[in-house]
Amino acid sequence: MPVVVCKFIGPVIPESPSLLPPLTRQAVHVWSLWLPLVDNEKIISVLTPAEIARAVSYHQEADRSRFMKSRALVKLLIADYLDLDVADVVITTGTTQKPDIESCSKTLQYNISHSGDLTLAAIAYSAVGVDVEKVDPDYQYEDVFNICFNRREIDFIGDTGYVGFYKLWTMKEAIVKFTGKGIDDNMQYVPSLDGTYTVAESITEQHVQVYGFEPRKSYIGSVSCTNLINEVMFFDARSFLREYYSGHPVWDKSFTAI
DSSP: OOEEEEEEEEEOOOBOOSSOOOOOTTEEEEEEEEGGGSOTTGGGGGSOHHHHHHHHHOSSHHHHHHHHHHHHHHHHHHHHHHTOOGGGOOEEEOTTSOEEETTOSSOOEEEEEEETTEEEEEEESSOEEEEEEEOOTTOOGGGGHHHHOOHHHHHHHHHHHHHHHHHHHHHHHHHHHHHTOOOGGGGGGSOOSSEEEEOOTTTOSSOEEEEEEEEETTEEEEEEEETTOOEEEEEESHHHHHHHHTTOGGGGGGGTTO
16 A cells, blocks of 8 residues: 655755756755746746747736746756756646656656745656645635545644644645646545555555645745655755856846846
């Protein structure tokens, strides 16, 4: 039977490397990007016409901007990891509705999440899932209690309030995004409290470990990966972007704030 291990590790302080650190097959890299630092107009040059059209299809300007900046970050990271030109990075939707890298022959995989002004991108050489939520003290989380949480989880949230809710919710979401399965009806069976759990194959067919963390004040995230991963590393993308665009003069003024 598949085993899921859950652990909340608390606040993290990401490194901010100017050059990409090596990614081994036993590691996951989690990149964070504070979206207000990125110039919305200039980022378009990294995107394909299809990606721009998708951005335009969003009704809210905030959603358009968030998609463009997040997609650009992922493409630049993938290009660097795989030593490709960014124009050769083609992102598609796989059979499980998870994002897929069409141009990748090395099984590199990624997952992305954004909330408020923060984007998280998790990258590994195996399946990965990530979720981030901006903490909203006024969110009426009680409305989803009986649908998404079991009795122990409800008691935990009752003791810890909205912070506890977001800790458990992001854990569950990261696992769901790892599997790529549509298991929304079984969310209460997706574990989220610290501990080790045996689960049904309808939840996941692989052994999974999931780590909850605080990437920034007022934000809570979780990243999930296979049991073969032994290192989760956290990075801030600002120095990477600054270094990348230092060789692209058209971008220099756009990234002076990073």
